[in-house]
Amino acid sequence: MSKIALVDDDRNILTSVSMTLEAEGFEVETYNDGQAALDAFNKKLPDMAVLDIKMPRMDGMDLLQRLRQKTAMPVIFLTSKDDEIDEVLGLRMGADDYVKKPFSQRLLVERIRALLRRQDAVATDEVGDTEETKVMERGDLRMDPLRHAVSWKGKDVSLTVTEFLLLQALAQRPGFVKSRDQLMDVAYDDQVYVDDRTIDSHIKRLRKKMRSADDEFSAIETLYGIGYRYNEE
Secondary structure: OOEEEEEOOOHHHHHHHHHHHHHOOOEEEEEOOHHHHHHHHOOOOOOEEEEEOOOOOOOHHHHHHHHOOOOOOOEEEEEOOOOHHHHHHHHHHOOOEEEEOOOOHHHHHHHHHHHHHHOOOOOOOOOOOOOOOOOEEEOOEEEEHHHOEEEEOOEEEOOOHHHHHHHHHHHOOOOOEEEHHHHHHHHOOOOOOOOHHHHHHHHHHHHHHHHHHOOOOOOEEEEOOOEEEEOOO
């Protein structure tokens, strides 16, 4: 049973969404501000967090920034209909998805399930040996999609779901260019719009994390005005 943390200062949302998620088989923990959630997360992390952006004491952006210092667990933002700037900023900071308020609870459940499937640690009988699921090795890079595990020169690197998908898409075909539009299609579904700069921000964060394992990491090449390419070293 996956544990979902729901963080929102609207008690009606906490009550109704937690009831829906529990009915779908999830274990749910609710918090009405970011600081309360962070205090709990410092003791034990959930499998996923669903965060409102505007909250007292600590808002969703601050909470996400704290979380990304210690974990790559999936994060979905809940945003109001006028929060387009916050949506883009949240994605650039490392959120994996967002859902606009007022939202369909069925849509939220499907987004949660999709993200959990992507980083499911255990292969099921339905998982086949495909390019997307089998262990991939490209020089010093090793990626295990079923365990959401990445290593570079034997050192583990912790990536978000989005960062993992982008690196996987690039490394599957070394030397071939992926445009920003192609990378958007890999990382997001049709209901989530992101701009070129959001992809650039994810790549920047990805490079930074890879350089934490090797400060000379240079396998991801930028082709200005075109896209990105993975060069096997």
